[in-house]
């Protein structure tokens with residue numbers, strides 16, 4: 001059995017940094033994620049004038065309820081959409097001029113519904129080149145509050161940005177949502193706002209956020225459930241292997257833990273306990289059709305293990321995976337084909353037929369999830385390598401070391417009698 005300690009959740013760390021910065025005292029984040037996305041978020045806060053202190057296990061943030069201390073700032077959001085979408089909302093609560101730019105891919109990713117909602121609330125937000133895209137400048141003078149309508153059908157992060165902003169407005173926010181993707185992330189936002197002292201009233205698609213600000217606290221960060229999907233999938237494709245992730249459990253905030261239910265439907269043995277989750281490979285991996293609108297960060301994980309199933313795997317309702325770190329539907333299809341697998345895609349779906357992948361270089365497209373997902377395929381496919389293995393730094397800089405350790409534990413278990421046929425490929429994927 002492999003016990004895998006994983007780094008903290010990106011989504012929880014980003015929200016905790018925002019909430020801590022806006023709260024009325026010093027907040028301590030316990031076991032935050034340290035990766036390019038969250039370091040970028042913390043650096044953005046520092047640029048806006050907030051103090052972020054560090055110990056090996058914690059980050060402390062001095063909250064400033066009146067908005068960014070800096071009167072002007074230039075913030076580079078790197079490749080992180082949470083940074084690029086949440087921080088302009090925080091900046092709007094201050095008094096100054098704040099410019100936000102981002103990586104070439106983040107510049108391409110959409111923002112317009114959030115831009116429109118912020119402007120409807122009176123925020124002076126201007127895009128430099130293309131309407132609805134970075135770079136942008138916020139000329140902030142606090143936010144009055146009021147009523148706003150939002151289309152979050154392309155990204156729930158627009159709604160999270162507005163919800164986080166709500167208590168920092170003078171009169172509160174009334175948000176009506178016309179469409180919503182990745183809904184569980186909104187659940188994370190509401191639960192974390194509650195932990196910082198704010199209760200949002202929700203009636204279906206309407207959210208009422210009271211004014212009054214946030215209370216500082218000490219906030220422990222759950223392990224990252226999307227990251228865990230690679231380790232759970234590794235167990236599922238390796239007969240007899242078992243992976244346990246402590247700290248991801250029944251009460252977890254992250255919807256992506258739901259990925260284990262997909263593995264259960266395929267035939268893996270899954271136990272979600274009070275303090276841990278365990279997946280065991282049974283040797284059975286059934287094909288299935290599954291809608292992943294709520295958990296689409298785990299779509300590439302499923303696509304990468306799909307060839308090992310005994311029937312087609314069809315993943316539906318994942319149109320928004322086309323506007324992530326890359327067009328993930330096409331990147332998954334391209335790489336599966338490079339491995340010799342038969343695959344088809346449509347506007348919001350991908351279907352993968354069973355097959356025996358042969359080794360090839362995976363084209364990462366700068367996307368951490370493409371690399372981490374196809375590392376799982378590599379457990380059973382000799383000769384897989386990556387053109388840009390380092391892009392895992394976005395959410396898990398230590399991924400390759402952690403995955404190699406898992407692989408070694410599988411090999412030790414499977415070796416010697418009868419292991420070679422059912423165990424992992426005997427060659428570590430090249431990086």
Ligand SMILES: O=C(O)C1=C[C@@H](OP(=O)(O)O)[C@@H](O)[C@H](O)C1
Pocket residue numbers: 010011012014082154155156157160181182185296297320
């Ligand atoms: O709010 C968040 O922390 C996130 C929301 C999701 O994005 P979308 O809502 O854009 O699908 C998810 O894909 C992303 O990795 C993190």
Ligand SMILES: C=C(OP(=O)(O)O)C(=O)O
Pocket residue numbers: 079080081082297324325369395
């Ligand atoms: C889509 C992702 O990130 P973000 O949207 O936060 O950049 C991800 O981590 O898979």
